Amino acid sequence: MISTSARLLCLLSFGLAGSAFAQSPSNPPPPTPASTGAAMPYLQIAGESDVYEVTSSQIAVQRSQNPRVRAFASMLIDHHTKTTNVTLTQAKAAGLVPPPAVLGQGTRAQIDQLYAASPADFDRIYIAQQIPAHEQALAVQTAYAQTGDKAPLRTAATGAIPIIKQHLEHARSLKSGL
16 A cells, blocks of 8 residues: 555656646646645655756756746746755754655656747746646645644745745746736
């Protein structure tokens, strides 16, 4: 039988993959399952989210022709690098060694989609990916902040929430201007 933590990780990975191929960027992401509150699955999911945000945004800095999209991507690189560092510091304070942050199948597919996008479609695809990715990241951080089993990581999750909300609002604003 698959553990709750494994199911959470699989569902979030598949949810991220599905959002990359949605025909309409306004479609809401698949529902995020309730957090188990366990530190290690949280660290793995949060790590993958930050790696995706940084990687996708590095591509956007290189490929976007829109200065507003490039500025947004640069901000994401800076902020998600900081949230990663805070989370790693707090994991250490909690006596944990986080698993290496890697892209799962779904987030790798999103990165591949960015590389394959035509210049005319790049910004639309990038921003369309950012909205559900940030909605899901917000759900994960909020759930862990409320029910997480390690106080230092709850602090990191709580600190990430306003940053992710800012990113989500900014992405939605960009989407309406594209």
